[in-house]
Amino acid sequence: MLDISVIKEQPELVKTAMLNKGETDTSLVDTLLETDKNWRDAVKELDSLRGESNTKAKLIGQLMSKGQKAEAQALIQETGEMKGAIKGLEDKEKMLREQRFGLMLRIPNIPHESVPVGKTENDNVEAFRHGELRTDEWVKPHWELTAEHGWIDFERGVKVTGAGFPFYKGPAARLQRALINYFIDTATERGYTELMAPFMVNEDSARGTGQIPDKEDMMYTVPRDGFFMIPTAEVPVSNFHRDEIFELKSLPVKYVCYTPCWRREAGSYGKDVRGLNRLHQFDKVELVKFVKPETSYDELESLREDAEFLLRQLGLSYRRLLMCTGDMGFTQTKKYDLEVWSPGQQRWLEVSSCSNFEGFQARRMMVRYRDEKGSIETLHTLNGSGLALPRVMAAILEEYQLPSGKLRVPEVLKPYLGGAEELG
RNA sequence: GGAGAGAUGGCUGAGUGGUUGAAAGCGGCACCCUGCUAAGGUGUUAUACCCCCUCCGGGGUAUCGAGGGUUCGAAUCCCUCUCUCUCCGCCA
Numbered sequence: 001m002l003d004i005s006v007i008k009e010q011p012e013l014v015k016t017a018m019l020n021k022g023e024t025d026t027s028l029v030d031t032l033l034e035t036d037k038n039w040r041d042a043v044k045e046l047d048s049l050r051g052e053s054n055t056k057a058k059l060i061g062q063l064m065s066k067g068q069k070a071e072a073q074a075l076i077q078e079t080g081e082m083k084g085a086i087k088g089l090e091d092k093e094k095m096l097r098e099q100r101f102g103l104m105l106r107i108p109n110i111p112h113e114s115v116p117v118g119k120t121e122n123d124n125v126e127a128f129r130h131g132e133l134r135t136d137e138w139v140k141p142h143w144e145l146t147a148e149h150g151w152i153d154f155e156r157g158v159k160v161t162g163a164g165f166p167f168y169k170g171p172a173a174r175l176q177r178a179l180i181n182y183f184i185d186t187a188t189e190r191g192y193t194e195l196m197a198p199f200m201v202n203e204d205s206a207r208g209t210g211q212i213p214d215k216e217d218m219m220y221t222v223p224r225d226g227f228f229m230i231p232t233a234e235v236p237v238s239n240f241h242r243d244e245i246f247e248l249k250s251l252p253v254k255y256v257c258y259t260p261c262w263r264r265e266a267g268s269y270g271k272d273v274r275g276l277n278r279l280h281q282f283d284k285v286e287l288v289k290f291v292k293p294e295t296s297y298d299e300l301e302s303l304r305e306d307a308e309f310l311l312r313q314l315g316l317s318y319r320r321l322l323m324c325t326g327d328m329g330f331t332q333t334k335k336y337d338l339e340v341w342s343p344g345q346q347r348w349l350e351v352s353s354c355s356n357f358e359g360f361q362a363r364r365m366m367v368r369y370r371d372e373k374g375s376i377e378t379l380h381t382l383n384g385s386g387l388a389l390p391r392v393m394a395a396i397l398e399e400y401q402l403p404s405g406k407l408r409v410p411e412v413l414k415p416y417l418g419g420a421e422e423l424g
Numbered sequence: 425g426g427a428g429a430g431a432u433g434g435c436u437g438a439g440u441g442g443u444u445g446a447a448a449g450c451g452g453c454a455c456c457c458u459g460c461u462a463a464g465g466u467g468u469u470a471u472a473c474c475c476c477c478u479c480c481g482g483g484g485u486a487u488c489g490a491g492g493g494u495u496c497g498a499a500u501c502c503c504u505c506u507c508u509c510u511c512c513g514c515c516a
Contacts, residue, residue, distance in 0.1 A: 040474070044474060050485060054485085057442080057496050059443095060497070061442035083496085243471095
């Protein structure tokens with residue numbers, strides 16, 4: 001949610017942002033400005049009417065205690081007559097307020113000036129590349145390798161739950177656990193506080209990070225209890241501080257949180273979803289930051305670097321994309337995607353997405369801080385994966401594959417795998 | 425799941441219809457006193473929104489778990505819901 005004053009003062013800026021983000025109709029802004037005006041008028045009228053009524057009610061109290069019954073009775077008559085008007089205005093104000101809020105939720109965040117304007121993923125800018133693109137033809141896709149070893153059992157996953165819910169078995173399960181621990185430990189060393197979070201959230205939380213209303217279909221629900229399975233740790237971790245005010249000296253606050261993630265991914269089929277490429281349940285280690293506004297773009301770079309560090313340490317080849325306006329999503333001002341090279345598939349796989357939201361999430365969640373002057377201001381939030389497990393796993397299974405069909409263990413993971421050199 | 429109790433400001437905790445946004449204490453902040461420390465004194469200290477000012481500041485409305493109701497007036501009375509605590513049951 002944008003600051004209403006920005007929309008009021010620079011409507012053209014907002015409209016341009018909407019067009020750059022791929023929306024075609026900017027009349028939303030005008031509708032909002034009109035609704036906002038009507039709402040303000042209603043608030044003004046309602047407040048003054050209530051004020052008048054309150055003043056008289058207090059007077060009645062005074063008169064009653066002095067025993068001036070007749071005068072009091074006249075005032076009771078007057079205020080009694082105001083009740084209907086107040087009730088009517090209350091309904092009107094509430095309706096306009098909800099309308100205004102609903103419109104504000106539909107206006108996307110404004111991209112940062114450093115973000116390239118573009119329409120599709122083809123307009124994203126490859127900003128950095130690390131490592132060589134291994135192209136050995138004998139390298140098998142990870143799903144073939146894991147099938148041979150019985151490491152990942154997709155079929156039984158289908159039997160037990162459904163497509164996209166695989167079992168990891170033996171060395172693969174341990175490798176997955178090793179990666180999780182390695183990611184969390186590294187983030188902790190770099191100043192993040194580890195958090196373990198609920199895997200289900202209530203409606204308020206889903207609304208806070210914006211899954212409701214626009215991305216409701218991505219989540220699995222638990223209707224009986226009104227809960228949502230989290231699609232990312234961002235949801236519980238960001239909401240951890242919902243409705244709170246940070247003291248200046250406590251910022252920045254940085255969390256690392258491992259959770260499974262559940263996504264319905266309705267409508268995706270084909271080779272994009274082969275093997276570990278896209279699952280309904282997957283593990284992810286997420287990095288979340290609450291920062292002072294003036295530092296948020298520096299914090300974005302360091303967040304991105306924290307994620308990239310993991311990839312380099314793992315010895316994987318990757319590239320960093322600076323997402324263009326049209327491909328970066330509704331809530332972000334600037335976003336980097338990190339894509340790891342998959343030698344067995346000869347394609348890039350997205351393993352991290354690092355974003356600055358500025359105050360867009362914070363305003364909706366009412367997360368604020370007290371600045372130098374003691375006044376309360378919206379802070380900025382950022383998050384990024386550090387990292388999403390399945391595709392990292394896929395890349396390792398291919399990048400570290402040996403002609404023998406065994407798997408070499410990446411150096412940094414050895415301590416987590418009992419010092420083993422190879423798996424298989 | 426059953427029975428009972430409760431939900432008030434950063435915290436503890438008063439307050440059962442009238443100038444209560446809310447006593448008191450603690451904590452926080454500012455200043456004073458003090459050779460230093462400890463102690464002490466004075467003041468200040470919720471949030472959201474609207475309006476004026478738009479540097480400082482001023483006015484109004486709402487909020488005492490949430491939502492509805494009674495009333496001229498509700499933290500206080502009524503209804504519904506949620507959550508917490510205690511005891512019992514169950515249990516990783």
